[in-house]
Amino acid sequence: MASERPNIAILGGGIGGLFAANALISQGLEVAVYEQAPELGEIGAGFFLTPNSARQLKRLGLGPAIERWGSLVGEGSQYLRHDGSHIAKVQVEDANGWNATYGMHRADMIELLVEQLPEDVIHCGYRGIDFFQNEKSATVIFENGEKVEASVIVAADGIHSELRPFVYPPSTPVFHGTISYRGLVHREKLPEWPMDRWLMWAGASKHFLVFPVRNGKMINYVGFVPADKEMRESWSAKGDPDQLRAEFEGWDPKIREVLEQVDQTFRWALYDREPLPTWTKGRLTLLGDAAHPMLPHLGQGANQTMEDGMALAIILSSIENSAVPAALAAYDNLRRERVAEIVLGARQNGLRVDSMSEYADLNKRDTELAAHADFRKQLYAYDVVPDAEATAAALI
């Protein structure tokens, strides 16, 4: 096995695991994905795809699929005060003026990632429960009694990662006192709604967000409000549409227009974790929320996860099995610092858009929201590929 290319087993068939599988296969590597659920699926909610990961999806040949499923947002995107008055435009282009910022339905994202994978890559009904490794290989044990041996195990199994404690001692997730109500409204119910923009209303300890998904066929809304009591991080449950409407009573009537169409909504408690000092141990590495769960306030959780996958694929592309631990350590080194900054930046932006702490001074809030465009330009312009290629070259 010493002179063989590594084969990779990925635990978790979410956006992270499926993107990584596509990226690794594009490098000619052998990959299998093991997902605990009996079939792949996603919740009825949207997320924001930004140029830093859209660039990577296009590299994998998924550009046309993004066009087909996504909703490009542009010029009219803006931050508003709770009463609807304008604060600033929202940056959607990268520093080179490239706009690839899309509202995406999470289920569509899963589908477009699966569509491109060979049929035998995904194995559902495999819940990883244990792990061991030796010098030459690593093994995951599944609840169904099976075990899988590979040169590399990638734990892409989300915020509650089962394999994360094999990399670093367990830590407590950080609750941020906020819940989000999320849901979708069919476009026909709001035929006049502008489908070319991302809109955010910022108010006292709350904010509200609307953007289009599914190629303009649906409108995604998210209402962030203080939680009355701490909830488990995985906790998501039906919410009460009337309670949601009451939370935003007296805000811009445009919000009410959307909320009047809501007949079902879901709630999530918002947690992240402190950045880890390492993501890797030997032949096991973490990716996506397993490595760096973050608050949604920079819209980067899924986007960073895809950067992880592209970096990992390039770094593993030209090594032999014996070099796996060094390659995974190099991936870890390349990614950890950038992502930790974003985890902390998402916390700070949450305070900003909820007008909390120092942002109770609304002039400061509004000035910083306007200035945020410069940060986003750089965030979106980042291309992980040249850095990953340099890292890979240094390994040979």
Ligand SMILES: Cc1cc2nc3c(=O)[nH]c(=O)nc-3n(C[C@H](O)[C@H](O)[C@H](O)COP(=O)(O)OP(=O)(O)OC[C@H]3O[C@@H](n4cnc5c(N)ncnc54)[C@H](O)[C@@H]3O)c2cc1C
């Ligand atoms: C309210 C909210 C809003 C968000 N908005 C955005 C946004 O606008 N933009 C953005 O980029 N990100 C956003 N995110 C974050 C984004 O959704 C996540 O960062 C992203 O989905 C992480 O993907 P993942 O594949 O790492 O993890 P997950 O999506 O959690 O997938 C993990 C997968 O692993 C499986 N699994 C778990 N345990 C096991 C096991 N033991 N064995 C096998 N399989 C297992 C799970 O079933 C799941 O399929 C948001 C998140 C929240 C909560």
